[in-house]
Amino acid sequence: MALRSHFSDVPTLECGCDEVGRGCLAGPVCAAAVIFPFDYANDEINDSKQLTAARRELLRQIIERDAVAFAVAEVSERKIDEINILNASILCMNEAVGQLSVRPELLLIDGNRFKDQWQIPYHCIVKGDATYLSIAAASILAKTYRDALMTRLDAEYPAYDWKSNKGYPSPKHIAAVKQYGLSPYHRKSFHLKSQLSLTFDV
Secondary structure, rough: OOEOOOOOOOOOOOOEEEEEEEOEEEEEEEEEEOOEEEEEEEEOOOOOOOOHHHHHHHHHHHHHOOOOOOEEEOOHHHHHHOOOOHHHHHHHHHHHHHHOOOOOOEEEEEOOOOOOOOOOOOOEOOOOOOOHHHHHEEEEHHHHHHHHHHHHHHOOOOOOHHHHHHOOHHHHHHHHHHHHHHOOOOOOOOOOHHHHOOOOOO
């Protein structure tokens, strides 16, 4: 089923926002903001978790070509430790919105929590990345950006296998943490024991 192209029936500069990396042991949280033309249509764009890595990369190029504006931001593991992962995720989405070349008139936020820094009206939408095109597009941009970043960091610390697990708590990643300890890119506020119950979602 095709995702919805817009929230309002009145032509509005709607911006979809999503983040990726909340459940990771290492690396930043990343967020993207995407504004499409009103009534934009693309049947291929979907929640990034439903797409292969190759498909996400192809769609990234289409999204960047077709968007009125887009931006990607990251908040470091150090900042996550300082303000906690929820606040870091909200901060990251706000930073992505702030980097847009066009000011949106409405924000569509994936999830159920947000604090707006820009005095822009917003709606939180649970499973928004499976409902609205702009949120799904934001999930793709955030995912491809962060995956590429974690692949680059893997060259510095190959023992953790970040090129494959992207910082999520895979068995190989957990075993490497137990054997070698934490790298400078690990989130010190995330305790390994409590992370074992997280879904391995790459």
